[in-house]
Amino acid sequence: MAFDPSIHAVRRQRFLEHLGEAAAVIPAAPLATHHADCEWPFRQDSDFFYLTGFDEPDAVALLLPHRPEGERFVLFVQPKDPAAEVWTGFRWGTEGAVERYGADMAYPLDQLPARLPEFLAGAEAIAFRVGRHPAVEPLVLSTWGRQLDSYSRSGEAAMGLVAPTPILHRLRLRKEPHELERMRQACGISAEAHELARQMTRPGMNEAEVQAAIEAHFRARGARGPAYGSIVAGGDNACVLHYTANTAPLQDGDLLLIDAGCSLEDYYNGDITRTFPVNGCFSGEQRELYALVLEAQEAAVETVQPQGTAEAVHATALRVLVEGLVELGLLAGDPDGIIERGDYRHLYMHRTGHWLGLDVHDVGAYRLGEQPATLEPGMVLTVEPGLYVSDRLAVPEGQPAIEARWKGIGIRIEDDVAVTDEGHEVLTAAALKSVAAMERQAT
The missing domain is CATH 3.40.350.10 (Creatinase/prolidase N-terminal domain)
Incomplete structure (x- = not known):
């Protein structure tokens, strides 16, 4: 450049x-x-x-x-x-x-x-x-x-x-055309690395091998390297939100969650999360939860519009997740009450995104006093709902105990989305995320 x-x-x-x-x-x-x-x-x-x-x-x-x-x-x-x-x-x-x-x-x-x-x-x-x-x-x-x-x-x-x-x-919150083009490049390189990682992953590999391939691709394509500590988390490790040890073997039957993006020479970043089965085939429970997170993520992405808010993006994803978890029996009760009380937080404990730019968690206010900040063309945010089913957090009183068949499933799907005059642009669209794509295997 x-x-x-x-x-x-x-x-x-x-x-x-x-x-x-x-x-x-x-x-x-x-x-x-x-x-x-x-x-x-x-x-x-x-x-x-x-x-x-x-x-x-x-x-x-x-x-x-x-x-x-x-x-x-x-x-x-x-x-x-x-x-x-x-x-x-x-x-x-x-x-x-x-x-x-x-x-x-x-x-x-x-x-x-x-x-x-x-x-x-x-x-x-x-x-x-x-x-x-x-x-x-x-x-x-x-x-x-x-x-x-x-x-x-x-x-x-x-x-x-x-x-x-x-x-x-x-000033930094609204990206210039030059900045958006640089972020497209960072997101494109990051998406290539995720596609490479999914195609190469096999049971018996180590998380570190996948991390090395991702970060080697970043460097080979001219990036400085990873924008943050890459998360390559197999099985139950995916239920640790900022897991960065990346040293465990990948087990047949587990999912692999990869949260990784590159940083360019001028510091513009990509930030993508994808989750897929290590052996190329979802179990029934994995597929149900993955389909739910994907539904929530796609609904939240559609909420990214001028004059919308990041708060509405989160609320959209949260509503889809809670209603789906009630249907699956992982939560019980009226969705409005569950959301109001926060009874979902043992399964989904973070917000749905953050600003992105020169910093991965980029600068800019999310609220202006009592009001959420309004989305404007040029702003870029991540959209990243997830579900993390483990024994780490206590089940809230009145909510069902978690059956063993669900435990150890951690899923997050994250894209980088720019607000445009007409709606939005998914900068990371080249990283596939459909159920069918996640089950493809390298030949």
């Missing part, structure tokens, strides 16, 4: 328009060590990347609407250093920050303490996310503190700290 600085320039301009006269300080992510002096693979802060496209650690962006044109986007970055680059790789440095990334000015990071006061001077407020950036926060607070100390002489000081994240996250 060719880097296009104009995409980030447009985002910065929109952000500046919303800031008013507040000066924003947006830090990049630092490197993180996991043992001794070895570092985790770098993952940029999503807000910083959204505004700059700059993918190096320990940088700081200043967005300064109170300054003149040509002084409103300032980057502090690690300088060019051949000795350091021998060990840790290429750096763009201050020249690259200007020439490639469009900064009006760029300085070495070690100049931030000295230069920050001059850039924040005259701003009505300072937009900074407190509690997240321990290396930068003391500099911001001390700069503001000095402004307050000198107010009686200068008559100038920022009125307070404000959070930039509500503005940024509202």
